[in-house]
Amino acid sequence: MNRPPRRPPLAPKPKASDTPVVLTEAEVAFTRSLVIHEDDSVFVLNKPAGLSSQGGRIQAHTLDDLLWALARRDRPRPRLIHRLDRDTSGVILTARTKPAATFLGKALMGKRFRKTYLAIVTPGAPDPRGGQIDAPLRRESIGREAYMRVCEEGHPDAETARSRYKTLAAGEGAALVELSPDTGRMHQLRVHMASIGRPIAGDSRYGGALMLGGAPVPRLMLHAASLVFPHPEGGERRISAPIPDDMRAILDKLGLAVPDRQGPERQRPDAR
Known part of the structure; x- marks a missing residue:
């Protein structure tokens, strides 16, 4: 089983994000348990759903705060290179040094990262079962909440957005799909899948099913399964x-076959 560790109770969160955060022993152990790859330049973590990457209005430690558990003595904490939505689980990359952060930041901006996600969508497989969604998005605020909407290419607030998808398994009423974003807009995969009538299960914001197989969907069924990135070394x-x-558990209940994927691939910095 690959059950993620239970998140420990949180210590009070200080206001100044640039100062070291005092963490409990349980929080330190929890953070270290998330590491799936480390070398002299990076830490890669498997973020659990329910943990915010950074910021937010909830007065609780974010992953960014918890990274102080991985800081070297008298050194800054590792730096997040990208983020995942609070309810999205999976691979997230951090840099251990300023040069590594600069290198990886430029690589991200240069679109040299390749991200692969897994998602459960309803109702059934997309039609066609695979393809590309090339639909611009714009941001819209409703009260204190931010949404992304598909819009016309000529809209003044339009942002280019492209996603690729492939159906891995399908049954009556649901499907497991592999998603690959070519751009990195907020909520991009969630909005794109909803735009073709296959919203991600558990996504109440964009119309995802909240019940599957007769049981409640516990959260957004979106998982960052793998990340390919150029290494600073x-x-x-x-x-x-x-x-x-x-x-x-949802896939088993639906009778959808889970793809045979390897676990985290740990490679030495000098590996090619």
Whole structure:
């Protein structure tokens, strides 16, 4: 089983995000348990659903805060290179040094990262079962909440957005799909799948099913399964995170076959 560790009770969160955060022993152990790859330049973590990457209005420690558990003595904490939505699980990359952060930040901006997600969508397989969604998005605020909407290419607030999808398994009323974003807009995969009539299960914001197989969907059924990125010390790394237990339980209930994927791939910095 690949059951993620239970998140420990949180210590009070200080206001100044740039100062070291005092963490409990349980929080330190929890954070270290998330690491699926480390070397001199990076930590790669398997973020559980329910943990915010950064910021937010909830007065609780974010992953960014918890990274102080991985800081070297008298050194800054590792730096997040990208983020995942609070209810999305899976692979997230951090840099251990400023040069590594600069290198990886430029690589991300240069679209040299390749991200693969797994999602459970309803109702059934997309039609066609695979393809590309090329639909611009715009941001819309409703009260204190931010949404993304598909819009016309000529809209003044339009942002280019492209996603690729492939059906891995399908049954009556649901399907497991592999998703690959070519751009990195907020909520991109969620909005794109909803735009073709196959919203991600558990996504109440964009019309996802909240019940599957006669049981409640515990959260957004979206998992960052793997990340390929250029390494600061040369070559590429591909790091994978196993499907979490809550998502696997839904797939089992639906009778959808889980793809045979390897666990996290740990490679030495000099590996090519």
